[in-house]
Amino acid sequence: MAGGARFLWWIVVAAAVLLADCAADDSAERPDTALSSTFVVLRYTSFMLDSSETASHYFDAIAKFEEMNPDIRIEVDHIQNINYTAGLKMRLLGGEQMDVFDVWSPSLFEEIRRLDDHVYLDLSKEDFLNDFLPASLEPVTKVGHVYGVPGLMHTDGFLYNKTMFQKLGLSIPRTWAEFIRLCEKxxxxxxxxxxxxxxxxxxxxxFGSLMSNAGADETWTAMLEQGKVRADHPMIIEAMSMTKEIIDRGFVPEGWEQLKYEQSRDLIGNGRAAMIVTGTWDLSELNANNSGQEIDFMMVPGVERTVPNLNIGSYKVISANSAHPEEAKRFLAYMNGQEMQEKLANQVMAVPSVSGALLHDPIVRRIFELVTGEEAMIYWPHIVSTESLQLEIIDALNEYLRGADLVRELAKIQLAIDRAGNREAQPKT
Structure with a gap:
């Protein structure tokens, strides 16, 4: 099945699964309607509210908010990551109640915005926006209007077993050539x-880190989507080839194509593997689950330079159709405000997007210096204009890593870009 067709098929299947899940979840999560007249019920939709250790901190924050605001109750609406984009679209297009929800990237923010230019509530006049780092608001700012607030900030690359590195006398590589030598050792x-x-x-x-290292900033990406740069550009070819190099050289587990993420994390903890491709959002859980090993973070080194990547974990937005916009603003300001971000940042080893935050963990302070430095940029796939186009590019990358022809996969990427450009050129009805 071709990448584009597979993607559309996935959306259809995800929608069917979600319809079944939602019928079961809603009955369990909605408060008693007999009591709902005594307080406002806000529906909060997110991909983060699962059963993980990190999610428990968000549930604690929600409980604290309800304690401080007895006139408001939060109805949690969790959608799994793999179904999240489809789930949001179903709720919005189906007219379901939507108050506050998370989007995990600028491309998902834009994907949802293209459903309707007025899907988000304008927050531009809210005083709490002054608390945020100006750069963190740029992805959710359109024509001078701000439509969301950022949560914790991360960076992506490798988490590595620092205890193992120290035992073997290994150093953090500064270039791709040094990285390859490290892997050989x-x-x-x-x-x-x-x-x-x-x-x-x-x-x-x-792949995204390598693209950023090579200079794929927003200007270059806009040229790619406008047809001024083609998908067979040397920058893309090099990043895809370098990503596949770790497979071709045997630097990954045998049978990695069947390995689940949880299994690969276990390989780090039990000392069988040295590094894992992920982001700093996994630091706290990996350290908590592997008390005998210290897990730390390293950037993906480039050929000539290494660019710190900024990955804002989520942005909270308010639906323009919310029946309770003022209460929703209170919830949003609390959950992403300075006090809560400082607390969560030190619990989950992330960086607050608010100004003047106090950071206690030395690793968090180091990550803060990286993601707020002048060279830092939002990591590459997240500046592709829409989530759908981003997914088609990643799908082609994955096919190539599993043995598909590079030229064919680059052609698929170009076709996806061309289709996206044609859709954007069509007038809205």
């Missing part, structure tokens, strides 16, 4: 250099 020691796995979203954190 690990492989010679019988250690898997990189715990790559089969999850479709994993390779983008390596």
């Amino acid at each position: 690990l492989k010679d020691q019988g250690i898997i250099p990189i715990a790559l796995n089969s999850e479709w979203w994993v390779p983008q954190f390596l």
Whole structure:
């Protein structure tokens, strides 16, 4: 099945699954309607509210908000990551109640905005916007109007077993050539250099970092989508080839195509692997689950330069159709405000997007310096204009990593870009 067709098929299947899930979830999560007249009920839709250790901190924050605001109750509406884009579209296009919801990237923010130019509530006049770092608001600012607020900031690349590195006398590589030599040393020691796995979203954190290192900023990406740069540009070819190099050189687990993400994380904890492709959002959980090993973060080194990548974990937005916009603003300001961001940042080892935050963990302070530095940029796939186009590019990358022809996959990327450009040129009805 071709990449584009497979993507559309996935959306249809995800929609069917969501319809079944929502019928079951809504009955369990909605408060008693007999009591709802005594307080306002806000529906909060997110991909982050699962059963993980990190999610428990968000549930605690919600409980604290309800305690401080007895006139408001939060109805949690969790959608799994793999179904999230389709789930948001179903709710919005189907006219379901939507109050506050998360979008995980500028491209998803734009994907949803293109459903309707007025889908988000304008927050431009809210005083709490002054608390945020100006750069963190840029992705949710359109024609001078701000439509969301950022949450915690991360960076992506490799998490590595620092205890193992120290034991073996290994240093953090500064260039791609040094990185390849490091992987060779690990492989010679019988250690898997990189715990790559089969999850479709994993390779983008390596590929995207390499694109950023090579100079793929917003201006270059706009040229790509406008047809001024083609998908067979040397920058894309090099980034895809370097990503596949770790597979071709045997730096990944045998049978990585069947390995699940949780299994690859176990390889780090039990000392069988040295690194895993992911982001700093996994730091706290990996350290908590592997008390005998210290896990740290390193950037993906480039050929000539290494660019810190900024990955804002989510932006909270308010539906323009919310029946309770003022209460929704209170919830949004609390959940992403300075006090809560400082607390969550030190719990989950992330960086607040608010000004003047106090950071206690030395790793968090180091990440803060990286993502707020002058060279930092939003990592590459997230500045592709829409989530759909981003997914088609990642799909082609994944096919190539599994053995498909590079020229064919580049042609698929170009076709996806051309289709996206044609859709954008069509007038809205």
